[in-house]
Amino acid sequence: MICSMTGFGRSQSDLHGLNLSVEISSVNRRNLEPTVSLPREWAALEKDIQAVLREALNRGKVHVNIQAVPSAAEAGFHWDQAGLESSLRRLARVAGEHGIDWHPDPGALVRIAALNKVDAVLPDPEEAREAFMGCFRKALDQLVEMRQVEGSALREDLEQRVEFLGSALEAIRSAVSDTVPRYRELLLQRLSQANLEIDLSDERVLKEIALFADKCDVSEETTRLDSHLAQFRECLQAGSPVGRKLEFILQEVNREFNTIGSKANNIEVSRQVIDSKNEIERIREQVQNIE
Numbered sequence: 001m002i003c004s005m006t007g008f009g010r011s012q013s014d015l016h017g018l019n020l021s022v023e024i025s026s027v028n029r030r031n032l033e034p035t036v037s038l039p040r041e042w043a044a045l046e047k048d049i050q051a052v053l054r055e056a057l058n059r060g061k062v063h064v065n066i067q068a069v070p071s072a073a074e075a076g077f078h079w080d081q082a083g084l085e086s087s088l089r090r091l092a093r094v095a096g097e098h099g100i101d102w103h104p105d106p107g108a109l110v111r112i113a114a115l116n117k118v119d120a121v122l123p124d125p126e127e128a129r130e131a132f133m134g135c136f137r138k139a140l141d142q143l144v145e146m147r148q149v150e151g152s153a154l155r156e157d158l159e160q161r162v163e164f165l166g167s168a169l170e171a172i173r174s175a176v177s178d179t180v181p182r183y184r185e186l187l188l189q190r191l192s193q194a195n196l197e198i199d200l201s202d203e204r205v206l207k208e209i210a211l212f213a214d215k216c217d218v219s220e221e222t223t224r225l226d227s228h229l230a231q232f233r234e235c236l237q238a239g240s241p242v243g244r245k246l247e248f249i250l251q252e253v254n255r256e257f258n259t260i261g262s263k264a265n266n267i268e269v270s271r272q273v274i275d276s277k278n279e280i281e282r283i284r285e286q287v288q289n290i291e
Contacts, residue, residue: 003240003291004150005029005060009142013135016123018068020132022139026147028289029061030244038066041122045132052133056140058241059291066136068122087112147291154286155236161283162232165253168276169225172260175268176218218263221256228253243290250287254280 005028013020034053036046053062088104091112095102104112122128232249235242254277261273 001148001239002151002155002236002242003144003147004154004289005147005243005291006150006289007143007146009139009144009146011135011138011142013131015068015128015131015135018070018122020135021067021069022136023065024062024136024139024143026057026060026062026143029059032057032059032062034062034064036064036066038064039068039122042066042068042125042128042132044125045129048129048133049136052137052140056144057291059243064136151240151290154290158236158283158286159233161279161286162229162236164279165225165276166229168272168279169222169229172218172264172269172272173222175266175272176264218260218269221260221263225253225256228256240291243287246287246290247284250280250284 005026007024007026009022009024011022032054034050034057036049038046038049049064053064091104092102125132228249232246232253235246235249257273257276257280261270261277264270264273
């Protein structure tokens with residue numbers, strides 16, 4: 001199964017009175033480029049996160065965002081009670097020394113409490129590891145599933161576009177089969193219009209026709225295109241990662257169509273080449289999203 005490089009996963013769980021939230025997002029990149037944002041107290045867990053990511057994903061720019069905040073039951077304004085009381089005593093003493101009447105109103109109490117605010121204490125990384133990694137893996141599973149679903153849609157779209165290229169190739173084969181006979185007929189018409197009595201058996205005519213036939217022969221290119229398109233279809237049925245291989249094959253497909261366009265002296269062939277190159281650009285945009 002091929003996978004897209006675009007995806008998103010999110011998971012939440014309770015951990016020692018904390019609401020643990022893990023979000024993972026990914027977009028296309030040539031290589032795997034993971035970045036992890038998590039509380040500094042849990043920095044030791046980043047190595048485990050990176051290892052799991054590299055097992056599950058092959059390409060893409062992946063961002064992991066991890067937050068741990070007090071749960072609803074623990075939410076609110078927490079302060080250091082002893083620190084608050086000590087601050088109030090010191091302020092009262094200073095006020096007394098300067099003859100200031102000290103009766104703090106509620107607003108002053110809130111401001112002093114804010115100075116003694118206590119942040120939520122995170123558990124030790126080793127204590128949190130199991131629950132933490134379980135939450136992380138759930139978010140990663142969602143991300144992988146989304147990448148697989150989008151990859152399936154990309155495969156169906158690309159299969160249809162490759163069939164278009166295959167049909168264009170057959171149309172080119174049919175058109176080029178008539179190129180040399182038409183050139184022979186046109187050459188004789190021009191010779192006749194110039195009042196030159198030369199027939200098809202003339203060595204000069206035969207040589208000219210042979211040179212033209214060799215110049216516009218695209219049999220090698222069409223044979224290689226058959227092989228490239230077959231390989232492209234095989235890759236679409238294989239499992240990820242295949243994105244880089246598809247990019248290389250598509251580059252060769254584009255090269256062969258360019259050569260055919262420069263060789264073929266035929267309006268229908270030129271039209272098929274132009275349509276095919278437009279389709280190749282659409283395929284290229286899609287392939288850039290495949291892992």
